[in-house]
Amino acid sequence: MLFIKLALLGNLFLFSSLIFSIIQLFLPFLRTNKDYLFLKVFKHSTSLTFLFSFLSFFILVISFLISDFSIKLVYEHSHTLKPLIYKLTGTWGNHEGSLLLWITILHFFGFLISLSKKIPDNFKFKILSIHGFLSITFLSLSIFTSNPFETLSNVPLEGRGLNPILQDLGLAIHPPLLYMGYVGLSVSYLFAFAALINKKIEDNWANLVRPWIIMSWVFLTVGISLGSFWAYYELGWGGWWYWDPVENVAIMPWLIATALIHSIIVTEYRQLLFSWSILLSILGFSLSLLGTFIVRSGVLTSVHSFASDPKRGLFILLILSVFTIIPLIIFGFRSKSFSKSSSINILSKEGFLILNNLLLCITTVVILVGTLYPLFLEFLSNVQITVGPPFFIISLKYILLVMMLLMGIGPILLWGNNKFSKIFEKLKVSIITTFVFFIVFLILYKSIPIEAILGYTLAFWIIITSFSSLYFKIKTSKVISKINFLQFLPITIAHIGIAIFAFGVISDSYFSKEKIIRLNIDDHVIIDKNKIIFEKARQEFGQNFISLVAYLKLIDKNNNIKYILKPEKRFYPVENQTTSEVSIYRSFSGDIYTVLSDVDSSNGFIFRIYEKPFVSFIWIGAIFMTLGGIISLFFKIFNKVK
Numbered sequence: 001m002l003f004i005k006l007a008l009l010g011n012l013f014l015f016s017s018l019i020f021s022i023i024q025l026f027l028p029f030l031r032t033n034k035d036y037l038f039l040k041v042f043k044h045s046t047s048l049t050f051l052f053s054f055l056s057f058f059i060l061v062i063s064f065l066i067s068d069f070s071i072k073l074v075y076e077h078s079h080t081l082k083p084l085i086y087k088l089t090g091t092w093g094n095h096e097g098s099l100l101l102w103i104t105i106l107h108f109f110g111f112l113i114s115l116s117k118k119i120p121d122n123f124k125f126k127i128l129s130i131h132g133f134l135s136i137t138f139l140s141l142s143i144f145t146s147n148p149f150e151t152l153s154n155v156p157l158e159g160r161g162l163n164p165i166l167q168d169l170g171l172a173i174h175p176p177l178l179y180m181g182y183v184g185l186s187v188s189y190l191f192a193f194a195a196l197i198n199k200k201i202e203d204n205w206a207n208l209v210r211p212w213i214i215m216s217w218v219f220l221t222v223g224i225s226l227g228s229f230w231a232y233y234e235l236g237w238g239g240w241w242y243w244d245p246v247e248n249v250a251i252m253p254w255l256i257a258t259a260l261i262h263s264i265i266v267t268e269y270r271q272l273l274f275s276w277s278i279l280l281s282i283l284g285f286s287l288s289l290l291g292t293f294i295v296r297s298g299v300l301t302s303v304h305s306f307a308s309d310p311k312r313g314l315f316i317l318l319i320l321s322v323f324t325i326i327p328l329i330i331f332g333f334r335s336k337s338f339s340k341s342s343s344i345n346i347l348s349k350e351g352f353l354i355l356n357n358l359l360l361c362i363t364t365v366v367i368l369v370g371t372l373y374p375l376f377l378e379f380l381s382n383v384q385i386t387v388g389p390p391f392f393i394i395s396l397k398y399i400l401l402v403m404m405l406l407m408g409i410g411p412i413l414l415w416g417n418n419k420f421s422k423i424f425e426k427l428k429v430s431i432i433t434t435f436v437f438f439i440v441f442l443i444l445y446k447s448i449p450i451e452a453i454l455g456y457t458l459a460f461w462i463i464i465t466s467f468s469s470l471y472f473k474i475k476t477s478k479v480i481s482k483i484n485f486l487q488f489l490p491i492t493i494a495h496i497g498i499a500i501f502a503f504g505v506i507s508d509s510y511f512s513k514e515k516i517i518r519l520n521i522d523d524h525v526i527i528d529k530n531k532i533i534f535e536k537a538r539q540e541f542g543q544n545f546i547s548l549v550a551y552l553k554l555i556d557k558n559n560n561i562k563y564i565l566k567p568e569k570r571f572y573p574v575e576n577q578t579t580s581e582v583s584i585y586r587s588f589s590g591d592i593y594t595v596l597s598d599v600d601s602s603n604g605f606i607f608r609i610y611e612k613p614f615v616s617f618i619w620i621g622a623i624f625m626t627l628g629g630i631i632s633l634f635f636k637i638f639n640k641v642k
Contacts, residue, residue, distance in 0.1 A: 246294065256361070257284050289320045408465035452510045497626075
């Protein structure tokens with residue numbers, strides 16, 4: 001009886017949230033002269049929209065934690081024997097639950113906007129009215145096609161469990177953080193849409209929206225990085241990025257958000273690129289909606305995809321179309337009213353930021369075409385093709401190299417005009433040092449592909465020019481203080497993070513080694529300067545799985561045991577599925593990555609063993625990028641940096 005009441009309560013909260021979203025949409029049109037009363041009612045409607053969606057999600061979480069199998073969603077994605085953390089993960093490890101999480105985060109951001117005292121009231125009304133419209137569409141999708149509280153007439157005693165590869169701590173963190181980034185882009189979208197409806201842009205528009213963009217970028221960076229790290233240690237294929245369509249639809253909003261951060265800086269400091277910043281704001285959130293459509297429509301099969309119901313897919317496609325086409329049409333008619341006629345010198349900070357924007361947008365278009373073309377081809381001709389890593393690598397590598405080159409120059413430039421002689425004076429030490437690095441590297445490693453050498457060189461170039469830029473900016477500041485230092489520190493840290501990330505990607509892409517080998521007990525294999533001895537294999541029991549664990553001793557050149565590797569095969573009886581659990585020896589210089597591929601007691605065990613040089617630099621770089629974003633956001637929010 002309690003379970004049935006929980007489902008009813010969850011639905012009641014969902015419908016209540018929908019009602020207050022409708023009020024939020026239409027209330028600005030019913031505004032009277034009694035501003036105080038209007039503001040009070042409007043603020044409460046936004047707060048209640050968030051409160052009821054949060055309570056609905058909370059009810060769903062409780063239903064999973066107590067194994068309420070009267071709710072169909074809990075029955076299909078949980079089990080009493082699952083560890084508590086994976087019961088929690090199961091809440092959003094499916095279409096309906098993840099959609100409700102998305103809606104709750106959307107309402108949370110609306111609630112924060114309603115609390116802001118910096119946004120002018122008239123502008124805030126338009127923002128929250130559009131937010132109400134967006135909220136209504138997603139709540140309707142949840143209630144009428146993807147209801148998480150659908151009940152079963154005959155309550156089963158046990159559930160079906162959760163996909164074993166989703167039973168991981170990383171999956172308890174990755175989706176919520178990624179959704180914070182996805183949905184966070186709705187704020188800049190709302191600011192842009194409201195400005196278009198307003199037919200004018202607020203004087204401090206860029207200053208108001210910039211912290212929201214940085215916050216979204218930080219969450220996207222963390223979410224994508226955690227997802228790639230999870231793929232690396234959980235899926236057992238030895239990689240961290242495969243250009244899977246779902247990976248692509250995650251990286252595209254990040255690229256546009258990166259372009260938007262640079263564009264909004266020009267808008268804020270130089271009062272230029274208003275139209276471009278508005279367009280990027282629309283496109284960033286539209287790409288988030290596109291990702292929602294691809295993941296939840298059933299147009300692809302992936303570990304990330306949650307739904308295969310055409311009705312849901314059409315509903316999401318309708319949402320994508322409405323919230324992309326309408327603002328773009330308005331933008332087409334009104335963009336000129338936001339444009340200022342002004343010549344921009346290419347040898348200026350704003351000139352290089354525009355070049356950066358163009359390259360990021362070109363990169364996004366290439367990924368978009370490579371992702372959608374197979375889907376369109378299959379839809380039109382029923383022909384299935386795969387656009388894999390070679391297409392993206394060949395298409396993007398030189399664009400990214402040019403971007404890295406410009407990244408080292410842009411931060412050292414001043415706003416307005418710059419003389420070439422002064423630019424060279426600031427960069428000459430960096431140019432000479434980088435050139436020497438390139439020549440030495442070219443001589444020592446003749447067999448390495450030239451693009452790898454260029455990548456390493458440009459990563460070094462970014463690091464040295466970042467420090468050089470920080471030095472010159474502090475030196476030329478009128479007041480040398482901690483604030484001046486902290487003003488430029490976030491950019492330096494983020495750019496260094498990109499360089500570290502690039503170093504890790506290049507090392508992993510060009511210098512990884514793989515061995516597939518059959519071993520019996522006491523056999524060994526040589527990996528670089530290390531020996532791996534197959535010591536034993538034994539059966540072990542986990543809380544909800546049975547595992548066959550292989551014990552491998554990693555021996556260094558001095559015959560000392562460095563590490564015991566324990567790759568395993570896990571069998572989950574409830575789900576009737578088998579997974580491979582990798583074992584990794586991590587070090588600064590690289591990873592030894594082992595996978596137990598196949599087991600045959602008579603012929604031996606088949607292992608896949610990878611040597612992954614400097615692969616950890618990928619995630620160290622992501623940490624630096626995130627840290628730069630967090631520092632920038634902190635000082636932007638608290639007005640420490642103008």
